[in-house]
Amino acid sequence: MSNPNPVPPKSGRLLLIPNTLDFGCVGGGEPHDASLPAPLPDLRESLPLGAITAAAGLRHWIAENAKTTRAFLKRVADIVPLSTPLQEQDIQVLPRPPKGGHKPSSQDESRQIAALLAPALAGHDVGLISEAGLPGVADPGAAVVLAAHQAGIPVLPLSGPSSLVLALAASGLHGQSFAFVGYLPVNAQERAQRIRELEQASRKGRQTQLVIETPYRNTALWQALLQHLQGNTLLSASCGLTLPQGWSRTDTVARWRQHPLTLPDDIPTVFSWLAF
């Protein structure tokens, strides 16, 4: 097995560091305040020691948010001593991605992103981290990873929790073919049309469809799904997975109409369905 692409001499690697899924869900909805006793669960509950140890060894970071990355590093330090003290960590913040998803970046964005990778080109390992889960999966960071490939910097993804894949496993729906399509339109009419389109795609391709929603719209989305999906479609909600209060439920749309489900308005939820 070989990776024939030339690696720049002395290049460091881009490590994709997983984060927990408890962002904003523990400690009163605010990121961990370092001045208070830690109310957050032990990182080892949902992250492998391998990823925690790798994070503890880094000094250079590219992050969705610097404050929450420092909070993450404090949790890391509770388990494995940091090789570089917190106050000497070099944390650069990702530019906000353009709305509407992936597209070839403008020259300005490309330059910004290439600059973030300078420590890797200088021979240092760099960690990429988002506020929850794996960077680049339903989260910013993909443009940095692509730029690393283009520069010949090795990319090393480390295992961690992904709300999408946990929700898929917990749904009991088809896991041999599935699609994550992000958010649905907010406009009621467009949303109804999109739900019907995705139901048809699910039936035709025997493909589980997964979507997420801003938590305060969870109930509105659920009502729209119950209204527009067909009765025999299997519909699943997975709420706060990896949290102590997390749960996952799957039933037919017809049965959900008879047995209403109460969804929280402040906990991330993944919705999925499979049509027949």
Added chain:
Amino acid sequence: MSNPNPVPPKSGRLLLIPNTLDFGCVGGGEPHDASLPAPLPDLRESLPLGAITAAAGLRHWIAENAKTTRAFLKRVADIVPLSTPLQEQDIQVLPRPPKGGHKPSSQDESRQIAALLAPALAGHDVGLISEAGLPGVADPGAAVVLAAHQAGIPVLPLSGPSSLVLALAASGLHGQSFAFVGYLPVNAQERAQRIRELEQASRKGRQTQLVIETPYRNTALWQALLQHLQGNTLLSASCGLTLPQGWSRTDTVARWRQHPLTLPDDIPTVFSWLAF
């Protein structure tokens, strides 16, 4: 937040236990032989201690394979003592799923699967485990999870490595919309047509497409992708992720045609692309 579906009195839970991704890749291509010194990496490299501890506390299992589940439990016992000795563990094996994916089970299959859940209905937690990664994701097990939901048994997915989501993160391709479509047809003509269809779907929906292949066909699939995808499509291969020798590379099809990539014929690889 509430889960209004009635839980059977005294019901145990169905715990989805993640496995490592090193199945068949370490120790000469054979599952871990318990009579030899363990050549396998420490489970904590890629599994959270939370999942390892949960596994150590179980006695009842539904497994893709009993032998590899025992090998997994030996690795667990190296870290956390098992609450039930290995020889007293109750390991039931999943019926082979019907070819061609998810469909409403036959009555016979439904009865078989309901029987597997009897320990949960009697009040015991039951672990569901596959040979690699999360059960039910590109792997058997979804039918058991669905049966648990139908019986009102709580389902608890535990965080662990998923080759698909690691490959997606490592690809640098669009992670806000992606589809995993399983295996492509083996027949060359059908495969070419499917590749073109999936490229069009990627372009139209701005959606990363992911596929897997039986390792000995990795090179054949790669050649077919280079032949049938368009030159400006981004194409990624992620090989043996979480293994020491794992790597991930992304480039345009045009550049891959100029700089050939050597793929192993014995290591699981995830292929993905994004068309513009």
